[in-house]
Amino acid sequence: MRNRRMFVLMIIFIIFVAVMGFSIGERKKLTWPENFILDSSAFVQEWFYRPAGYIAGLFEDLSKLHDVYKENEILRGIAANYARDSIHFNQVEQENESLKEDLNFTERQKGLNNYQYLIAQVVSASNDPYDKTIRIDLGSRDGIKTNMVVVTTKGLVGLVNRVDPFYSSVMPITDLDANSLDASTKQIPATALNKKDSFGMIESYGKDTGKLTMSKIPEKDPIAKGDTIITSGLANVFPKGLIIGTVDSVQVGDFGLTQTATITPAADFNHLTEVFVVKIPDTGAETQ
Known part of the structure:
Protein backbone atom coordinates (compact mmCIF):
# COMPACT_ATOMS: atom_id res chain seq x y z
CA MET A 1 0.00 0.00 0.00
CA ARG A 2 2.82 2.39 0.85
CA ASN A 3 4.50 1.83 -2.51
CA ARG A 4 1.22 2.38 -4.27
CA ARG A 5 0.64 5.67 -2.41
CA MET A 6 4.13 6.86 -3.22
CA PHE A 7 3.63 6.01 -6.86
CA VAL A 8 0.32 7.93 -6.97
CA LEU A 9 1.89 10.97 -5.30
CA MET A 10 4.76 10.96 -7.78
CA ILE A 11 2.33 10.79 -10.71
CA ILE A 12 0.30 13.69 -9.27
CA PHE A 13 3.44 15.75 -8.73
CA ILE A 14 4.62 15.13 -12.29
CA ILE A 15 1.23 16.04 -13.73
CA PHE A 16 1.14 19.16 -11.58
CA VAL A 17 4.56 20.30 -12.76
CA ALA A 18 3.64 19.57 -16.38
CA VAL A 19 0.38 21.52 -16.15
CA MET A 20 2.13 24.37 -14.46
CA GLY A 21 4.82 24.41 -17.08
CA PHE A 22 2.21 24.42 -19.83
CA SER A 23 0.34 27.28 -18.20
CA ILE A 24 3.56 29.21 -17.67
CA GLY A 25 4.37 28.85 -21.32
CA GLU A 26 1.29 30.86 -22.19
CA ARG A 27 1.96 33.60 -19.59
CA LYS A 28 4.89 35.94 -19.22
CA LYS A 29 4.58 36.51 -15.49
CA LEU A 30 4.42 33.88 -12.75
CA THR A 31 2.58 34.05 -9.47
CA TRP A 32 4.61 33.74 -6.26
CA PRO A 33 3.36 30.17 -5.53
CA GLU A 34 4.52 29.15 -8.99
CA ASN A 35 7.90 30.76 -8.44
CA PHE A 36 8.21 29.02 -5.09
CA ILE A 37 7.37 25.61 -6.55
CA LEU A 38 9.76 26.04 -9.48
CA ASP A 39 12.60 27.16 -7.18
CA SER A 40 11.88 24.29 -4.80
CA SER A 41 11.86 21.72 -7.61
CA ALA A 42 15.12 23.16 -9.00
CA PHE A 43 16.70 22.97 -5.53
CA VAL A 44 15.54 19.37 -5.11
CA GLN A 45 16.85 18.46 -8.57
CA GLU A 46 20.19 20.09 -7.81
CA TRP A 47 20.36 18.30 -4.45
CA PHE A 48 19.86 14.95 -6.17
CA TYR A 49 21.97 15.78 -9.21
CA ARG A 50 25.23 16.69 -7.45
CA PRO A 51 25.58 13.48 -5.40
CA ALA A 52 24.57 11.48 -8.45
CA GLY A 53 27.29 13.26 -10.44
CA TYR A 54 29.86 12.64 -7.70
CA ILE A 55 28.91 8.97 -7.52
CA ALA A 56 29.04 8.60 -11.30
CA GLY A 57 32.43 10.31 -11.36
CA LEU A 58 33.66 8.09 -8.55
CA PHE A 59 32.68 4.94 -10.42
CA GLU A 60 34.29 6.31 -13.57
CA ASP A 61 37.50 7.06 -11.65
CA LEU A 62 37.44 3.60 -10.08
CA SER A 63 37.02 2.06 -13.53
CA LYS A 64 39.97 4.09 -14.84
CA LEU A 65 42.01 3.17 -11.76
CA HIS A 66 41.30 -0.49 -12.40
CA ASP A 67 42.47 -0.07 -16.01
CA VAL A 68 45.66 1.67 -14.82
CA TYR A 69 46.28 -1.13 -12.32
CA LYS A 70 45.88 -3.68 -15.12
CA GLU A 71 48.28 -1.75 -17.33
CA ASN A 72 50.80 -1.55 -14.47
CA GLU A 73 50.51 -5.30 -13.95
CA ILE A 74 51.20 -5.89 -17.64
CA LEU A 75 54.16 -3.48 -17.59
CA ARG A 76 55.58 -5.13 -14.48
CA GLY A 77 55.28 -8.51 -16.18
CA ILE A 78 57.03 -7.19 -19.29
CA ALA A 79 59.81 -5.68 -17.15
CA ALA A 80 60.27 -8.93 -15.22
CA ASN A 81 60.39 -10.95 -18.44
CA TYR A 82 62.90 -8.51 -19.91
CA ALA A 83 65.14 -8.78 -16.84
CA ARG A 84 64.89 -12.58 -16.91
CA ASP A 85 65.63 -12.74 -20.64
CA SER A 86 68.57 -10.34 -20.22
CA ILE A 87 70.09 -12.53 -17.51
CA HIS A 88 69.48 -15.65 -19.60
CA PHE A 89 71.03 -13.99 -22.64
CA ASN A 90 74.12 -12.96 -20.67
CA GLN A 91 74.49 -16.50 -19.30
CA VAL A 92 74.15 -18.02 -22.77
CA GLU A 93 76.64 -15.50 -24.15
CA GLN A 94 79.16 -16.35 -21.42
CA GLU A 95 78.65 -20.08 -22.00
CA ASN A 96 79.16 -19.59 -25.73
CA GLU A 97 82.38 -17.68 -25.14
CA SER A 98 83.55 -20.40 -22.76
CA LEU A 99 82.67 -23.16 -25.21
CA LYS A 100 84.42 -21.33 -28.03
CA GLU A 101 87.52 -21.05 -25.90
CA ASP A 102 87.27 -24.73 -24.95
CA LEU A 103 86.81 -25.76 -28.57
CA ASN A 104 89.85 -23.75 -29.64
CA PHE A 105 91.83 -25.36 -26.84
CA THR A 106 90.88 -28.91 -27.76
CA GLU A 107 91.40 -28.36 -31.48
CA ARG A 108 94.82 -26.80 -30.83
CA GLN A 109 95.85 -29.66 -28.59
CA LYS A 110 94.53 -32.28 -31.05
CA GLY A 111 96.90 -30.77 -33.59
CA LEU A 112 99.82 -31.42 -31.25
CA ASN A 113 99.02 -34.73 -29.60
Missing part, protein backbone atom coordinates in the same frame (compact mmCIF):
# COMPACT_ATOMS: atom_id res chain seq x y z
CA ASN A 114 96.48 -37.50 -29.99
CA TYR A 115 94.83 -36.84 -26.62
CA GLN A 116 91.15 -36.88 -25.72
CA TYR A 117 89.85 -34.14 -23.44
CA LEU A 118 86.88 -34.86 -21.17
CA ILE A 119 85.16 -31.70 -19.92
CA ALA A 120 84.40 -31.74 -16.19
CA GLN A 121 82.82 -29.26 -13.80
CA VAL A 122 84.47 -28.47 -10.47
CA VAL A 123 81.92 -29.25 -7.75
CA SER A 124 84.04 -28.39 -4.71
CA ALA A 125 87.51 -27.36 -3.60
CA SER A 126 89.06 -27.94 -0.19
CA ASN A 127 89.90 -24.88 1.92
CA ASP A 128 92.48 -26.81 3.92
CA PRO A 129 95.86 -25.12 3.23
CA TYR A 130 97.56 -28.52 3.58
CA ASP A 131 95.15 -30.37 1.31
CA LYS A 132 93.87 -28.44 -1.72
CA THR A 133 91.98 -31.39 -3.21
CA ILE A 134 89.56 -30.51 -6.02
CA ARG A 135 86.37 -32.51 -6.68
CA ILE A 136 85.06 -32.94 -10.25
CA ASP A 137 81.83 -34.42 -11.63
CA LEU A 138 83.38 -37.25 -13.68
CA GLY A 139 84.09 -40.71 -12.30
CA SER A 140 84.89 -44.30 -13.23
CA ARG A 141 81.65 -44.57 -15.22
CA ASP A 142 83.01 -41.82 -17.48
CA GLY A 143 86.31 -43.62 -18.01
CA ILE A 144 88.29 -41.65 -15.43
CA LYS A 145 91.33 -43.40 -13.89
CA THR A 146 93.88 -42.49 -11.25
CA ASN A 147 96.93 -40.50 -12.36
CA MET A 148 95.07 -38.98 -15.29
CA VAL A 149 96.19 -35.41 -15.84
CA VAL A 150 93.76 -32.51 -15.35
CA VAL A 151 94.18 -29.17 -17.13
CA THR A 152 92.33 -25.94 -17.94
CA THR A 153 92.46 -23.93 -21.14
CA LYS A 154 95.32 -22.00 -19.51
CA GLY A 155 97.52 -24.77 -18.18
CA LEU A 156 98.23 -27.82 -16.01
CA VAL A 157 96.13 -28.27 -12.86
CA GLY A 158 97.05 -31.65 -11.34
CA LEU A 159 96.44 -35.40 -11.22
CA VAL A 160 93.42 -37.54 -10.44
CA ASN A 161 94.26 -39.29 -7.17
CA ARG A 162 90.90 -40.86 -6.30
CA VAL A 163 88.09 -42.16 -8.48
CA ASP A 164 84.51 -42.88 -7.45
CA PRO A 165 81.68 -44.01 -9.76
CA PHE A 166 80.36 -40.49 -10.43
CA TYR A 167 83.02 -38.16 -9.01
CA SER A 168 86.81 -37.92 -8.78
CA SER A 169 89.34 -36.07 -6.63
CA VAL A 170 92.18 -34.09 -8.17
CA MET A 171 95.46 -33.31 -6.45
CA PRO A 172 96.76 -29.96 -7.81
CA ILE A 173 100.39 -29.53 -8.82
CA THR A 174 100.72 -27.02 -5.99
CA ASP A 175 100.44 -29.99 -3.54
CA LEU A 176 102.11 -32.82 -5.47
CA ASP A 177 105.31 -32.78 -3.41
CA ALA A 178 103.42 -32.91 -0.10
CA ASN A 179 100.59 -35.38 -0.74
CA SER A 180 101.84 -37.75 -3.41
CA LEU A 181 102.72 -41.29 -2.34
CA ASP A 182 104.07 -42.21 -5.77
CA ALA A 183 107.59 -40.92 -6.41
CA SER A 184 106.84 -40.59 -10.12
CA THR A 185 104.19 -37.95 -9.40
CA LYS A 186 106.25 -35.80 -7.04
CA GLN A 187 108.21 -34.28 -9.91
CA ILE A 188 107.12 -33.10 -13.33
CA PRO A 189 109.66 -33.38 -16.17
CA ALA A 190 109.49 -30.08 -18.06
CA THR A 191 111.09 -28.17 -20.90
CA ALA A 192 110.97 -24.68 -22.40
CA LEU A 193 108.71 -24.37 -25.43
CA ASN A 194 110.61 -24.33 -28.76
CA LYS A 195 113.94 -25.02 -27.00
CA LYS A 196 114.88 -28.65 -27.67
CA ASP A 197 117.92 -28.70 -25.40
CA SER A 198 116.07 -27.34 -22.37
CA PHE A 199 115.21 -29.64 -19.47
CA GLY A 200 114.30 -29.47 -15.78
CA MET A 201 112.04 -30.85 -13.05
CA ILE A 202 109.10 -29.06 -11.41
CA GLU A 203 109.66 -30.10 -7.80
CA SER A 204 107.92 -27.75 -5.41
CA TYR A 205 105.49 -24.91 -4.92
CA GLY A 206 105.93 -21.91 -2.65
CA LYS A 207 102.68 -21.26 -0.79
CA ASP A 208 103.90 -17.80 0.18
CA THR A 209 105.10 -16.78 -3.28
CA GLY A 210 102.55 -18.68 -5.39
CA LYS A 211 105.40 -19.84 -7.67
CA LEU A 212 106.63 -23.24 -8.81
CA THR A 213 110.30 -24.17 -8.61
CA MET A 214 112.00 -25.83 -11.58
CA SER A 215 115.34 -27.37 -10.64
CA LYS A 216 118.03 -29.66 -12.13
CA ILE A 217 118.34 -27.37 -15.15
CA PRO A 218 121.74 -27.91 -16.86
CA GLU A 219 124.26 -25.11 -16.56
CA LYS A 220 124.21 -24.30 -20.27
CA ASP A 221 120.46 -24.69 -20.67
CA PRO A 222 119.02 -21.92 -22.93
CA ILE A 223 116.04 -21.36 -20.61
CA ALA A 224 115.32 -17.66 -20.00
CA LYS A 225 112.86 -15.32 -18.35
CA GLY A 226 109.53 -15.20 -20.20
CA ASP A 227 109.83 -18.72 -21.65
CA THR A 228 106.73 -20.91 -21.64
CA ILE A 229 107.35 -24.13 -19.69
CA ILE A 230 105.57 -27.29 -20.85
CA THR A 231 105.63 -30.96 -19.83
CA SER A 232 108.38 -32.85 -21.64
CA GLY A 233 106.60 -36.21 -21.60
CA LEU A 234 109.74 -38.08 -20.43
CA ALA A 235 107.86 -39.70 -17.54
CA ASN A 236 104.92 -42.07 -17.92
CA VAL A 237 102.53 -39.90 -15.88
CA PHE A 238 102.51 -36.43 -17.45
CA PRO A 239 101.98 -36.41 -21.23
CA LYS A 240 104.09 -34.00 -23.28
CA GLY A 241 103.09 -30.58 -24.50
CA LEU A 242 100.92 -29.42 -21.58
CA ILE A 243 101.54 -25.84 -20.50
CA ILE A 244 102.77 -25.47 -16.93
CA GLY A 245 103.59 -21.78 -16.67
CA THR A 246 105.98 -18.96 -17.52
CA VAL A 247 109.55 -18.42 -16.34
CA ASP A 248 109.66 -15.58 -13.85
CA SER A 249 113.38 -15.71 -13.11
CA VAL A 250 116.44 -17.98 -13.47
CA GLN A 251 119.08 -18.43 -10.74
CA VAL A 252 122.30 -20.36 -10.38
CA GLY A 253 121.71 -23.68 -8.61
CA ASP A 254 123.76 -25.73 -6.14
CA PHE A 255 127.54 -25.54 -6.61
CA GLY A 256 127.06 -23.54 -9.82
CA LEU A 257 126.57 -26.71 -11.84
CA THR A 258 122.84 -26.34 -12.44
CA GLN A 259 120.21 -23.64 -12.64
CA THR A 260 116.93 -23.08 -10.85
CA ALA A 261 113.95 -21.29 -12.35
CA THR A 262 110.93 -19.73 -10.71
CA ILE A 263 107.75 -20.48 -12.65
CA THR A 264 104.43 -18.63 -12.50
CA PRO A 265 101.67 -21.24 -12.96
CA ALA A 266 99.47 -20.73 -16.01
CA ALA A 267 96.30 -22.15 -14.41
CA ASP A 268 94.32 -19.95 -12.03
CA PHE A 269 93.80 -22.21 -9.00
CA ASN A 270 91.58 -19.67 -7.25
CA HIS A 271 88.90 -19.67 -9.96
CA LEU A 272 88.53 -23.24 -11.15
CA THR A 273 85.05 -23.90 -12.51
CA GLU A 274 85.64 -26.06 -15.57
CA VAL A 275 88.56 -28.41 -16.26
CA PHE A 276 89.61 -31.10 -18.73
CA VAL A 277 90.71 -34.62 -17.91
CA VAL A 278 93.37 -35.71 -20.41
CA LYS A 279 92.75 -39.21 -21.70
CA ILE A 280 95.75 -40.78 -23.41
CA PRO A 281 95.07 -43.65 -25.84
CA ASP A 282 95.90 -47.06 -24.32
CA THR A 283 96.90 -45.51 -21.01
CA GLY A 284 98.04 -48.03 -18.45
CA ALA A 285 96.77 -46.02 -15.47
CA GLU A 286 95.35 -48.10 -12.70
CA THR A 287 91.75 -47.69 -11.65
CA GLN A 288 90.36 -47.69 -8.17
Whole structure:
Protein backbone atom coordinates (compact mmCIF):
# COMPACT_ATOMS: atom_id res chain seq x y z
CA MET A 1 0.00 0.00 0.00
CA ARG A 2 2.82 2.39 0.85
CA ASN A 3 4.50 1.83 -2.51
CA ARG A 4 1.22 2.38 -4.27
CA ARG A 5 0.64 5.67 -2.41
CA MET A 6 4.13 6.86 -3.22
CA PHE A 7 3.63 6.01 -6.86
CA VAL A 8 0.32 7.93 -6.97
CA LEU A 9 1.89 10.97 -5.30
CA MET A 10 4.76 10.96 -7.78
CA ILE A 11 2.33 10.79 -10.71
CA ILE A 12 0.30 13.69 -9.27
CA PHE A 13 3.44 15.75 -8.73
CA ILE A 14 4.62 15.13 -12.29
CA ILE A 15 1.23 16.04 -13.73
CA PHE A 16 1.14 19.16 -11.58
CA VAL A 17 4.56 20.30 -12.76
CA ALA A 18 3.64 19.57 -16.38
CA VAL A 19 0.38 21.52 -16.15
CA MET A 20 2.13 24.37 -14.46
CA GLY A 21 4.82 24.41 -17.08
CA PHE A 22 2.21 24.42 -19.83
CA SER A 23 0.34 27.28 -18.20
CA ILE A 24 3.56 29.21 -17.67
CA GLY A 25 4.37 28.85 -21.32
CA GLU A 26 1.29 30.86 -22.19
CA ARG A 27 1.96 33.60 -19.59
CA LYS A 28 4.89 35.94 -19.22
CA LYS A 29 4.58 36.51 -15.49
CA LEU A 30 4.42 33.88 -12.75
CA THR A 31 2.58 34.05 -9.47
CA TRP A 32 4.61 33.74 -6.26
CA PRO A 33 3.36 30.17 -5.53
CA GLU A 34 4.52 29.15 -8.99
CA ASN A 35 7.90 30.76 -8.44
CA PHE A 36 8.21 29.02 -5.09
CA ILE A 37 7.37 25.61 -6.55
CA LEU A 38 9.76 26.04 -9.48
CA ASP A 39 12.60 27.16 -7.18
CA SER A 40 11.88 24.29 -4.80
CA SER A 41 11.86 21.72 -7.61
CA ALA A 42 15.12 23.16 -9.00
CA PHE A 43 16.70 22.97 -5.53
CA VAL A 44 15.54 19.37 -5.11
CA GLN A 45 16.85 18.46 -8.57
CA GLU A 46 20.19 20.09 -7.81
CA TRP A 47 20.36 18.30 -4.45
CA PHE A 48 19.86 14.95 -6.17
CA TYR A 49 21.97 15.78 -9.21
CA ARG A 50 25.23 16.69 -7.45
CA PRO A 51 25.58 13.48 -5.40
CA ALA A 52 24.57 11.48 -8.45
CA GLY A 53 27.29 13.26 -10.44
CA TYR A 54 29.86 12.64 -7.70
CA ILE A 55 28.91 8.97 -7.52
CA ALA A 56 29.04 8.60 -11.30
CA GLY A 57 32.43 10.31 -11.36
CA LEU A 58 33.66 8.09 -8.55
CA PHE A 59 32.68 4.94 -10.42
CA GLU A 60 34.29 6.31 -13.57
CA ASP A 61 37.50 7.06 -11.65
CA LEU A 62 37.44 3.60 -10.08
CA SER A 63 37.02 2.06 -13.53
CA LYS A 64 39.97 4.09 -14.84
CA LEU A 65 42.01 3.17 -11.76
CA HIS A 66 41.30 -0.49 -12.40
CA ASP A 67 42.47 -0.07 -16.01
CA VAL A 68 45.66 1.67 -14.82
CA TYR A 69 46.28 -1.13 -12.32
CA LYS A 70 45.88 -3.68 -15.12
CA GLU A 71 48.28 -1.75 -17.33
CA ASN A 72 50.80 -1.55 -14.47
CA GLU A 73 50.51 -5.30 -13.95
CA ILE A 74 51.20 -5.89 -17.64
CA LEU A 75 54.16 -3.48 -17.59
CA ARG A 76 55.58 -5.13 -14.48
CA GLY A 77 55.28 -8.51 -16.18
CA ILE A 78 57.03 -7.19 -19.29
CA ALA A 79 59.81 -5.68 -17.15
CA ALA A 80 60.27 -8.93 -15.22
CA ASN A 81 60.39 -10.95 -18.44
CA TYR A 82 62.90 -8.51 -19.91
CA ALA A 83 65.14 -8.78 -16.84
CA ARG A 84 64.89 -12.58 -16.91
CA ASP A 85 65.63 -12.74 -20.64
CA SER A 86 68.57 -10.34 -20.22
CA ILE A 87 70.09 -12.53 -17.51
CA HIS A 88 69.48 -15.65 -19.60
CA PHE A 89 71.03 -13.99 -22.64
CA ASN A 90 74.12 -12.96 -20.67
CA GLN A 91 74.49 -16.50 -19.30
CA VAL A 92 74.15 -18.02 -22.77
CA GLU A 93 76.64 -15.50 -24.15
CA GLN A 94 79.16 -16.35 -21.42
CA GLU A 95 78.65 -20.08 -22.00
CA ASN A 96 79.16 -19.59 -25.73
CA GLU A 97 82.38 -17.68 -25.14
CA SER A 98 83.55 -20.40 -22.76
CA LEU A 99 82.67 -23.16 -25.21
CA LYS A 100 84.42 -21.33 -28.03
CA GLU A 101 87.52 -21.05 -25.90
CA ASP A 102 87.27 -24.73 -24.95
CA LEU A 103 86.81 -25.76 -28.57
CA ASN A 104 89.85 -23.75 -29.64
CA PHE A 105 91.83 -25.36 -26.84
CA THR A 106 90.88 -28.91 -27.76
CA GLU A 107 91.40 -28.36 -31.48
CA ARG A 108 94.82 -26.80 -30.83
CA GLN A 109 95.85 -29.66 -28.59
CA LYS A 110 94.53 -32.28 -31.05
CA GLY A 111 96.90 -30.77 -33.59
CA LEU A 112 99.82 -31.42 -31.25
CA ASN A 113 99.02 -34.73 -29.60
CA ASN A 114 96.48 -37.50 -29.99
CA TYR A 115 94.83 -36.84 -26.62
CA GLN A 116 91.15 -36.88 -25.72
CA TYR A 117 89.85 -34.14 -23.44
CA LEU A 118 86.88 -34.86 -21.17
CA ILE A 119 85.16 -31.70 -19.92
CA ALA A 120 84.40 -31.74 -16.19
CA GLN A 121 82.82 -29.26 -13.80
CA VAL A 122 84.47 -28.47 -10.47
CA VAL A 123 81.92 -29.25 -7.75
CA SER A 124 84.04 -28.39 -4.71
CA ALA A 125 87.51 -27.36 -3.60
CA SER A 126 89.06 -27.94 -0.19
CA ASN A 127 89.90 -24.88 1.92
CA ASP A 128 92.48 -26.81 3.92
CA PRO A 129 95.86 -25.12 3.23
CA TYR A 130 97.56 -28.52 3.58
CA ASP A 131 95.15 -30.37 1.31
CA LYS A 132 93.87 -28.44 -1.72
CA THR A 133 91.98 -31.39 -3.21
CA ILE A 134 89.56 -30.51 -6.02
CA ARG A 135 86.37 -32.51 -6.68
CA ILE A 136 85.06 -32.94 -10.25
CA ASP A 137 81.83 -34.42 -11.63
CA LEU A 138 83.38 -37.25 -13.68
CA GLY A 139 84.09 -40.71 -12.30
CA SER A 140 84.89 -44.30 -13.23
CA ARG A 141 81.65 -44.57 -15.22
CA ASP A 142 83.01 -41.82 -17.48
CA GLY A 143 86.31 -43.62 -18.01
CA ILE A 144 88.29 -41.65 -15.43
CA LYS A 145 91.33 -43.40 -13.89
CA THR A 146 93.88 -42.49 -11.25
CA ASN A 147 96.93 -40.50 -12.36
CA MET A 148 95.07 -38.98 -15.29
CA VAL A 149 96.19 -35.41 -15.84
CA VAL A 150 93.76 -32.51 -15.35
CA VAL A 151 94.18 -29.17 -17.13
CA THR A 152 92.33 -25.94 -17.94
CA THR A 153 92.46 -23.93 -21.14
CA LYS A 154 95.32 -22.00 -19.51
CA GLY A 155 97.52 -24.77 -18.18
CA LEU A 156 98.23 -27.82 -16.01
CA VAL A 157 96.13 -28.27 -12.86
CA GLY A 158 97.05 -31.65 -11.34
CA LEU A 159 96.44 -35.40 -11.22
CA VAL A 160 93.42 -37.54 -10.44
CA ASN A 161 94.26 -39.29 -7.17
CA ARG A 162 90.90 -40.86 -6.30
CA VAL A 163 88.09 -42.16 -8.48
CA ASP A 164 84.51 -42.88 -7.45
CA PRO A 165 81.68 -44.01 -9.76
CA PHE A 166 80.36 -40.49 -10.43
CA TYR A 167 83.02 -38.16 -9.01
CA SER A 168 86.81 -37.92 -8.78
CA SER A 169 89.34 -36.07 -6.63
CA VAL A 170 92.18 -34.09 -8.17
CA MET A 171 95.46 -33.31 -6.45
CA PRO A 172 96.76 -29.96 -7.81
CA ILE A 173 100.39 -29.53 -8.82
CA THR A 174 100.72 -27.02 -5.99
CA ASP A 175 100.44 -29.99 -3.54
CA LEU A 176 102.11 -32.82 -5.47
CA ASP A 177 105.31 -32.78 -3.41
CA ALA A 178 103.42 -32.91 -0.10
CA ASN A 179 100.59 -35.38 -0.74
CA SER A 180 101.84 -37.75 -3.41
CA LEU A 181 102.72 -41.29 -2.34
CA ASP A 182 104.07 -42.21 -5.77
CA ALA A 183 107.59 -40.92 -6.41
CA SER A 184 106.84 -40.59 -10.12
CA THR A 185 104.19 -37.95 -9.40
CA LYS A 186 106.25 -35.80 -7.04
CA GLN A 187 108.21 -34.28 -9.91
CA ILE A 188 107.12 -33.10 -13.33
CA PRO A 189 109.66 -33.38 -16.17
CA ALA A 190 109.49 -30.08 -18.06
CA THR A 191 111.09 -28.17 -20.90
CA ALA A 192 110.97 -24.68 -22.40
CA LEU A 193 108.71 -24.37 -25.43
CA ASN A 194 110.61 -24.33 -28.76
CA LYS A 195 113.94 -25.02 -27.00
CA LYS A 196 114.88 -28.65 -27.67
CA ASP A 197 117.92 -28.70 -25.40
CA SER A 198 116.07 -27.34 -22.37
CA PHE A 199 115.21 -29.64 -19.47
CA GLY A 200 114.30 -29.47 -15.78
CA MET A 201 112.04 -30.85 -13.05
CA ILE A 202 109.10 -29.06 -11.41
CA GLU A 203 109.66 -30.10 -7.80
CA SER A 204 107.92 -27.75 -5.41
CA TYR A 205 105.49 -24.91 -4.92
CA GLY A 206 105.93 -21.91 -2.65
CA LYS A 207 102.68 -21.26 -0.79
CA ASP A 208 103.90 -17.80 0.18
CA THR A 209 105.10 -16.78 -3.28
CA GLY A 210 102.55 -18.68 -5.39
CA LYS A 211 105.40 -19.84 -7.67
CA LEU A 212 106.63 -23.24 -8.81
CA THR A 213 110.30 -24.17 -8.61
CA MET A 214 112.00 -25.83 -11.58
CA SER A 215 115.34 -27.37 -10.64
CA LYS A 216 118.03 -29.66 -12.13
CA ILE A 217 118.34 -27.37 -15.15
CA PRO A 218 121.74 -27.91 -16.86
CA GLU A 219 124.26 -25.11 -16.56
CA LYS A 220 124.21 -24.30 -20.27
CA ASP A 221 120.46 -24.69 -20.67
CA PRO A 222 119.02 -21.92 -22.93
CA ILE A 223 116.04 -21.36 -20.61
CA ALA A 224 115.32 -17.66 -20.00
CA LYS A 225 112.86 -15.32 -18.35
CA GLY A 226 109.53 -15.20 -20.20
CA ASP A 227 109.83 -18.72 -21.65
CA THR A 228 106.73 -20.91 -21.64
CA ILE A 229 107.35 -24.13 -19.69
CA ILE A 230 105.57 -27.29 -20.85
CA THR A 231 105.63 -30.96 -19.83
CA SER A 232 108.38 -32.85 -21.64
CA GLY A 233 106.60 -36.21 -21.60
CA LEU A 234 109.74 -38.08 -20.43
CA ALA A 235 107.86 -39.70 -17.54
CA ASN A 236 104.92 -42.07 -17.92
CA VAL A 237 102.53 -39.90 -15.88
CA PHE A 238 102.51 -36.43 -17.45
CA PRO A 239 101.98 -36.41 -21.23
CA LYS A 240 104.09 -34.00 -23.28
CA GLY A 241 103.09 -30.58 -24.50
CA LEU A 242 100.92 -29.42 -21.58
CA ILE A 243 101.54 -25.84 -20.50
CA ILE A 244 102.77 -25.47 -16.93
CA GLY A 245 103.59 -21.78 -16.67
CA THR A 246 105.98 -18.96 -17.52
CA VAL A 247 109.55 -18.42 -16.34
CA ASP A 248 109.66 -15.58 -13.85
CA SER A 249 113.38 -15.71 -13.11
CA VAL A 250 116.44 -17.98 -13.47
CA GLN A 251 119.08 -18.43 -10.74
CA VAL A 252 122.30 -20.36 -10.38
CA GLY A 253 121.71 -23.68 -8.61
CA ASP A 254 123.76 -25.73 -6.14
CA PHE A 255 127.54 -25.54 -6.61
CA GLY A 256 127.06 -23.54 -9.82
CA LEU A 257 126.57 -26.71 -11.84
CA THR A 258 122.84 -26.34 -12.44
CA GLN A 259 120.21 -23.64 -12.64
CA THR A 260 116.93 -23.08 -10.85
CA ALA A 261 113.95 -21.29 -12.35
CA THR A 262 110.93 -19.73 -10.71
CA ILE A 263 107.75 -20.48 -12.65
CA THR A 264 104.43 -18.63 -12.50
CA PRO A 265 101.67 -21.24 -12.96
CA ALA A 266 99.47 -20.73 -16.01
CA ALA A 267 96.30 -22.15 -14.41
CA ASP A 268 94.32 -19.95 -12.03
CA PHE A 269 93.80 -22.21 -9.00
CA ASN A 270 91.58 -19.67 -7.25
CA HIS A 271 88.90 -19.67 -9.96
CA LEU A 272 88.53 -23.24 -11.15
CA THR A 273 85.05 -23.90 -12.51
CA GLU A 274 85.64 -26.06 -15.57
CA VAL A 275 88.56 -28.41 -16.26
CA PHE A 276 89.61 -31.10 -18.73
CA VAL A 277 90.71 -34.62 -17.91
CA VAL A 278 93.37 -35.71 -20.41
CA LYS A 279 92.75 -39.21 -21.70
CA ILE A 280 95.75 -40.78 -23.41
CA PRO A 281 95.07 -43.65 -25.84
CA ASP A 282 95.90 -47.06 -24.32
CA THR A 283 96.90 -45.51 -21.01
CA GLY A 284 98.04 -48.03 -18.45
CA ALA A 285 96.77 -46.02 -15.47
CA GLU A 286 95.35 -48.10 -12.70
CA THR A 287 91.75 -47.69 -11.65
CA GLN A 288 90.36 -47.69 -8.17
